[in-house]
Amino acid sequence: MERDILQFLEEISAVQEQAIAVLTKKQRLLVKPDREGLSQIATEEKDILAYLDRCVKRREEILAAAKKIGKASDSIQTLSRQIFPGNPDVRRKVDEAVFRSRLIRNLNLTNWVMTQKSIIHLTQMLEIVATRGQGKPTYKRVPAQETGVSGGGFVDRTA
Secondary structure: HHHHHHHHHHHHHHHHHHHHHHHHHHHHHHOOOOOOHHHHHHHHHHHHHHHHHHHHHHHHHHHHHHHHOOOOOOOOOOOOHHHOOOOOHHHHHHHHHHHHHHHHHHHHHHHHHHHHHHHHHHHHHHHHOOOOOOOOOOOOOOOOHHHHHOOOOOOHHHH
């Protein structure tokens, strides 16, 4: 069990570092914007996602095995505290993995927001092209003689 947890922590650390590197690279490509670079990085993202899926399955296997030996836990973090009580090296590795996990979520969110802003910008540009830059005004002033109305206040001037 101890060896499995330590090996898992090494694997998850490696894939998290790769994910951070790819997400940071993607962020730079979104800022440029670089379509070719973004299409090339998509394969790297797929590979990392597949590796992360394998890590999730491995995590579930470790937790299930721990439950069988009476060390039921809901996470590797709590399981490692049970298996390695007071071991600062293991605690540090787990804390680093948790930190990298939060960093990956933040990078994903940042990239998602940047992508959404780009989509909104493109939508606005398409609208400008479609309307030939001539947007219809929200309010239109109509002369009084055309409508038969002589005022616009609360009390009509003719009253």
